[in-house]
Structures are given as C-alpha cells and as structure tokens.
Amino acid sequence: MRVFITGASGWIGSALVPELIGAGHQVVGLARSDASAAALIEAGAEVRRGSLDDLDTLRGAAAESDGVIHLAFKHDIAFSGGFEEAADADRRAIDAFGETLAGSGRPFLIASGTLGLAPGQLATERDGQASGQVGAHATGGPAKRLANAQVTAALAERGVRSAVVRLPPTVHGDGDHGFLATVVAIAREKGVSGYIGDGANRWPAVHRSDAAHLFRLALESAPAGSTLHATADEGVPIRTVAEVIGRHLGLPVASLAPDEAAGHFTWLAAFLAMDSPVSSAYTRELLGWQPTRPGLIDDLEEGHYFATPSA
Template sequence: MRVLVTGLSGTIGGAVARALVRRGHTVVGTVKAEGRPVPEGVEPLVADLFAPGALAGVAKDVDAAVHAASSNDERSGELDYAVVSTFLDAFAGTSKPFVYTSGLWLHGNTGDTAATEESPFAPPMVVSWRPDVEKKLVDAKDVHTIRIRPGLVYGGGRGYIPMLLGPQDDGKGGKVVRHVGDGSNRWSVVHADDLGDLYALAVEKAPAGSVYLATVDEPVQVRDASKVVADKVGATAQDWDPADAQQYWSVMVEAFLLDQVATSAKARAELGWTPSRPPLLEELATS
C-alpha cells in the first residue's frame, strides 16, 4: 500500500514510517520544511497541516493514512481537527484506513484497575479537546477509521520522559534528577518501535471503527525511572513540587502526575501485536 504519515520527524511518525517500510509499504511523510531528516526509503512531503485542504490532493493518491503529527502546543487540538476533517472528507465512501493518534491520557487516573478501550474518559486539560475528535471519528460511519491510544512513548532518547528526567545542576556543584510530585504514580509506557509495529498492523488489518490501547502491560513507577537515571549519571533523585514544576511545564504537570495502569490485550489478541523492545528502565540505564 501507499501510506501517508503525518509528522514524519516526530517520535511516533518516524517509527510508524520505518515499520511500514520494513513491511514493504510505500510511505509518503509530511515534514514542516525541506531538508528535515526522514527515515530511509520515505518520500518527504512539505506541508502546513494547519492550512485548509493541505493534504486533500495527496489523500486522493494514497491507500491509507496515519495521523501522528502534533504541534505540541496550545494549537494541538486545532491541528487534529484540521487533519481529521481533511481525511474524513477525502476517504468518505472508500475502504481506505485512516489511523488517528489519540492517547492513554484520555482515561485520566486509573488506579489499580487496568484501563481498557472501554474505560471512561477523564482527560487532563492538556488533551481536553481529544474526546470530541474521537467522537468525530466514531460518527464517521462511511470512513474506515482506527484510533490508537499510546501510553508515554520512549525510545532513542526521544519523547517526554528523557526531557522531564534529564539531569540538572543542583546549585551545589552536583546533579539532580527531579520527578514531579513524590514519584509514587505510575506511567504506562510503550517503545516507539513497538508502537510503529502496531500502527502498521492496524493499517493492514484493523477493522473499521476499531480502537486500541498501546502500552506494555507492566507500568513503571515514576520514582523508579528517575532513580535509574540518577544512578547512571551520579545524581540524586528528588521530589519536585508540582507548583514549582508548573513554571516549566505548565499544563503538562497535571498529565505527568497521572497514575495509569492499562492493558493492550485487545491489540495483542486482534492484531497479533507482540511488543519486544527493551523495557523503559533498561533503556534509561543503558542509553
């Protein structure tokens, strides 16, 4: 298949493109400007995803599409609405799969009961617009839509985790690794390359209207992750007052404090997804 992937330079988009190429598909991927690095074998397409109809032309020439791009700012919801609307119009009445990147944050705090695809929504403010986008996809009965809700994505030193847990000067000649709050909350996570494999499987065989959580089934306690990083660089792991953290991370703090346990049993059973990359703590210790 010829597949369009938005956000080729991003952690998820790049992993999806690589997985599709490995499985023999032809991939066109959007980038913001000429000269941006792209995975080998992928055709870059410079596009302003905020522009109305920016992808309407190429949508007619592909067999499937994956929306993995994000502006990672206050315009993220606007970008999703624009891209989703384009593909719902372009793919209407066809069998072309359109895969949308949602997120596990949609389910809020889960407690000890593992979230599933049917768990209620309780999104933090940073993704408060996302339920409406998912509803738009669910309501589009004449389009082959697929929704994937990844946990926190890691791999290759990219994603929020290494940014949040990066060593900092402690002001006393040493280093400190700070986790927001006391670190007792749990993150459900997924390696980018495992996630890419799931997207490729979804493009190939997920039924219309399907939705999948994408995470390894064993969550990671945040204080354990920060200690691994601290031990590796000879730093001290330290609690970070959420009020102080908000000066740097703004509305993201609420999301980083979520305590989430989730299961990807549905993706494993229906699509044959088998995550196999190194777990987060191992990657943090060795990368």
C-alpha cells in the same frame, strides 16, 4: 498499499516509515521543511510538501492514497499555551481526511494519547470511547483531543476503516527528546532526581519501534472504528524512574511535595503527578501485537538517555 503519513519525519514517523517500506508498502510523507523532505527521501519515501494547515494538500494526498496515518500534532505550540489551538488544527485535518475517505473503506489511523484516561485505575481500550465521556481532568485542549479521537472512530459509520492508536506519554528509545528526556534534563539542571509525593503513581510506556509496528498492523488489519493501545509497560512507578535517573547521573533522589512540583518540573509537573496505568490486552488479542523491544526501565539502564549534551 500507498500510504500517506503526516508527521512522517517525527519521532514515531521516522520509525514507521522503514517499518512500512520493509513490509512492502509505498510511503508518501508530509514535509514542512527541506530537512524533513531530505530525511524522508533518504528513508525511501516520497514527499508531499505542506503543513497541517494546508487542507487542500491533505485532501489531495489522501485521495491519491490507499490509506492515511495521521501522526502530526502541533506540540511546538501545545507547550506554550496553545494546546487548544493545536487540537483545533488537528480536528480540521481529521475532518479533511474524513471527507476525502468517506465511503472508500480505506484505512485512516490517528495517533492519540492515554494519559489521564481513567486516573488511578487500569484504563482499557473501552475508556473514553463514548461521545462526551471525558474525565474531570480533561478540559480545554485535552478534552478536544479526546473528542477528535471519538470523531475519528465514528468515521467507521461513513465507510472509513478508521482506527485510533493511543500512545502513552513515554514513547522511548535512543534519540528521544520527549517527556522522559525532559525529566532527565531537569534532574541534571536541578541537581536532584525528583518525584512527587510517594512516587507510586504510574506511567505506561512503549518503545517507539514497538509503537511503529502496531501502527503497521492496524493499517493492515484493524477493524473499522477500533481504539487501540500502544502500551508495552502498563505502568511504571515514577519513583522507580527517578531512582534509575539518580543512579546514572550520580544525583540524590528526593520526594517533592505537590506544592513544590511546579517549581521543579515546570509544565511537566501536572503530567508527572498523574497515576495512569493502561492495559493493551484487547489490542494484543485483536491484532497479535507483541512488543519485543526493551521496556522503559531496561531502556533507561542502557544509558543513552544520560549522554551529556556535548557527547
């Protein structure tokens, strides 16, 4: 299968490209920069230069492909107050792909998220599927991103084998620069490994190699309109995470009152306060996906998250 991937040189994309090539697929990756293009070529992929805003480029690449995996999202502006703008750009890309693939029966996968789907409850693949089914937590950009996933799943009615792969907030592994690496950096900077309240709130997690494997399985065989969960750990208590971080960095571990959290964790505080366990039971049964890489705590214990910046 000839597969076009946005975000192909990113954190998950750079694991997915060799996963697909190793399974006999051809990969074409979208690249905004020379560095991204070079990384894709080195990995054995073809390069299509452009960005998410180049809708004609996206349409052309999709038309020439047997399937599309859309991983890219403008996280660089999402954390600076532009999450709604990022979600709007995501929707334009999804619409462009949908228009091109309509009636073809070809696979179209997007990456979405699990955080906050059913706060305080074990979320399943059914949660958040219905149009307008958005929790009170999901306003603005988050609500739009959930709506984008619903639009993608609905492309099944237009002859696209669409699937939404929801990723947990922690997609971990050696080289991670995301949420978990940020929590470690904050602990090092503040001199304390903190958690909010009693720290019993839970985060789901998955190793990036296991996530890449699920994307391949979904590309090859997910039914049209599927919503899938890439969660290996259903929910790891944030206090447990803080304790491992504190031990590895030789720092005290402390509870922070909710009104102290923003000053300590800045933009990450709202995410860290959520209790969002997530099941992947349906996904595993449907596609036979079985995570094999270390879970979140075991991955932390391996120590690569604690290498000093100069190491």
